[in-house]
Amino acid sequence: MTELTLYTNPMSRGRIARWMLEEIGEPYDVEILDFGPPMKNDQYCAINPMGKVPALRHGGHIVTEAAAICAYMAETFPQAGLAPRPDERADYFRWMFFTAGPVEAALTNHALGLEPPEDKSGMVGYGSYASVVDALEKAVSAHPYIAGERFTAADVYVGSHVSWGTSFGTLESRPAFTAYWERLKDREALNRAFQLDDAAAENMKKATA
Known part of the structure; x- marks a missing residue:
């Protein structure tokens, strides 16, 4: 066992x-x-x-x-070798849990047609769908991988959501997301x-x- x-x-x-x-x-x-x-x-x-x-x-x-x-x-x-090195820890934890929180909530609500009123967006942890998608795009564009120059466990989590979101249409398809997934999709x-x-x-x- x-x-x-x-x-x-x-x-x-x-x-x-x-x-x-x-x-x-x-x-x-x-x-x-x-x-x-x-x-x-x-x-x-x-x-x-x-x-x-x-x-x-x-x-x-x-x-x-x-x-x-x-x-x-x-x-x-x-x-x-999938845990973050000292210089990777900030981006590793930041973007893994950004994806677990704001990204997951924003994409789910958007798919269900639940959009917070603009004057109430401050009450919602993610603010708005558009701001979440823009932030995620910047995150996957900053380095080859989400925490830096090498693959880590954070890429397993973030990459899964990028792949599923763009495949099922809950996440806008953008060149940055496609390029990021291309770097992950052939892993054995x-x-x-x-x-x-x-x-x-x-x-x-x-x-x-």
Whole structure:
């Protein structure tokens, strides 16, 4: 039995955690959960009271939220070289959690047609969709990678949102986003993760057919 277990669904943000696990290179187990009752039963809610994925069990510890899982694994397995160096720490934490907070909220609300009135934008953590997208564009344009000159765990998280957002139309497609994703999309760990999750999704479809 391995120390790491990922609770996920291949059509969820669990894909971010799967990519991170593949980057780390440590053995791990996977528990695939269907949406709905399987995520809401007492057994799984003891792992994540929110009843959602992803969740990561590491020995006797549980980590939830994809950004936290990325940051946790980078620091817990430093041999993978994905934690920030001293000169990268500011941009690493700044943009990973900017994406987890303002970007996620702004893109979700925008997709749902929920736009704060201009005179109330100060009450919303992200201000406006336009300001968030502009800030993200500047972030991915400042360096080859989000924290500097090399790939880190922050790129797993930020890159996932850029890819999904532009693919599904929740994030405006801009040359800077395309160029950033081009620098990430051929990573071996990413492609392994995609193949594993795509296969898991196909198996789930067959099981319910």
